[in-house]
Amino acid sequence: MKFQCHTRDFLEAVGLVSGVVPANPTRPVLQSALLIADQKGLQVVGTDLEVGLQAQVDEVMVEKEGSCLVPCARLVKILRELQGSDLCVEQDETGQICIDSGSANFKIPAGPVDEYPTVSFSNEGPAFQVNREDLIRNFQRVSVASAKDATRFNMHSVLLEGKGEELSIVGTDGKRMAMSAMPAAAGNDSGMPEGQFILPLKAVDLLSRILTSEDEENVTLRLDANEATYISDTVCLSCRLVEGRFPEYERAIPQDLENVYRINSEELLVALKQCALMTTKERNSVRFSFGETEATLFGHASNVGESRIQFPVEKVSGEEGDFAVHFNPVYLIDLLRVIDSKQVECGFRDGKTAGLFSIPDHPEAYRHIVMPLVINEMQEA
Known part of the structure; x- marks a missing residue:
């Protein structure tokens, strides 16, 4: 594998994916990011088994196709300190990843790709289409009330509920509850999602961050019984829905x-x-x-x-x-x-x-x- 790209673009993609990579995972391989260089360009993939994220790197020149696993946190630290505007990344004959940028040269170990879990992104099924800026605003308004304790699964989350042509968004930690409502339309031919969907708070925070850098007026979020997915030209995000019952917020x-x-x-x-x-x-x-x-x-x-x-x-x-x-x-x-x-x-x-x-x-x-x-x-x- 060998490619060249702008340092800033590579850092932006790896930095985004690092938001998914867990600091203390149950499986050590999850501390890595998956790099895929092919005819489509360069993709950076990360997952914690609940949330998966793939970021596309812009303006990359792939000289040799391939894929490998790299320590995500270490790679972010290296890229932040590079002074050169461009870099070259190559996997040598020993399997190590060589990063060259101006006078700086780094070598970091690479892991086998077959150990990494499969991360997929489906664009099928019912979907909401909503105003991008309104969705960001409402996620921010609601998530402040969500429980920050990750062990409180059904409250360390945000509820999305489809009601006709309206999307309700709710967050609570038991002592406070925030709720908002916004207009929504069907995002595809499968129609509007109906019912309640509980998204992990990490996925909501990441989606807000992603949408902030997008420029489309409206965005589409797909929801089914088990998964939520957002797909754009440069980023794909998927997450498992939280199991369990959300508190009956309307009664509160x-x-x-x-x-x-x-x-x-x-x-x-x-x-x-x-x-x-x-x-x-x-x-x-x-x-x-x-x-x-x-x-x-x-x-x-x-x-x-x-x-x-x-x-x-x-x-x-x-x-x-x-x-x-x-x-x-x-x-x-x-x-x-x-x-x-x-x-x-x-x-x-x-x-x-x-x-x-x-x-x-x-x-x-x-x-x-x-x-x-x-x-x-x-x-x-």
């Missing part, structure tokens, strides 16, 4: 909200960041006190100090008088960073049930539910 949406307020998103974000400076991991709580036209955030912790931040609010509905509720500030900071709206609407039934945060005048487009913290008077003192 708070109803009969008696106290509703509208707040400038940027002002609330600044206030939360300031107030959170006086909290700790052991006492990660801030108190909202809402009045008719103004709200106060209060945070304090022993041996740390206290903070009191005021900001204007617009009371949309509710009885006269003040209203108070406690939240983990991290959860609210997370949602404000992705809501992409000048204002946020906050609705509460009382201080002990979930609060609903949404985009004013477009509540169905994005809703974020956060459970409050129950603080007794002694803790608050």
Whole structure:
């Protein structure tokens, strides 16, 4: 195998694939990336057995076809440090991979291709066609609420649900839940996918990263009973769907909200960041006190100090008088960073049930539910 290409293009492909390659795999071969040089060009492939990714390298000259396995993390480190704009990669008679770029020369061991699992990408079956930028935005809005603990399989994920010509996207970790809805059309002659599909969070993060570098207005995502697939001219991504049941998210949406307020998103974000400076991991709580036209955030912790931040609010509905509720500030900071709206609407039934945060005048487009913290008077003192 021998090929020449631009260093930047090769690094971009290998770097993308490294997002799939596990750091501590159950099988050592999964730490490798598969390089395939043929008449179609150069492909870089990686998998963790749940998610598979293939990236095409642009403007490559293949002098000798072939394939091999290379240590992915090591290859990324080498490519990042190369100063030359172009490079040559060749597998020598000993089986090692030689990388030449200007005055720099590296040799790294290559593994046998037959040990690597098969990674396939099917473009058949029902598919959604959605606006690319809207899908990226909604993935970002929802995934912040997904569980980050990989052992919580059905919550370390994002739910996609097809409902007619609408795609619902949901993420939760049990203490918060984010959901969005966007229009969708059939992506091919097989029609629209119907039902629920649970995608691993890693696949959603990778797909968002891939779509950011694409330039098509609309993209197609294929979904069947076991697998999700995205295929473009330069990248193919597939993942096994997560088994199990996703929480019944529609039942979690708070109803009969008696106290509703509208707040400038940027002002609330600044206030939360300031107030959170006086909290700790052991006492990660801030108190909202809402009045008719103004709200106060209060945070304090022993041996740390206290903070009191005021900001204007617009009371949309509710009885006269003040209203108070406690939240983990991290959860609210997370949602404000992705809501992409000048204002946020906050609705509460009382201080002990979930609060609903949404985009004013477009509540169905994005809703974020956060459970409050129950603080007794002694803790608050």
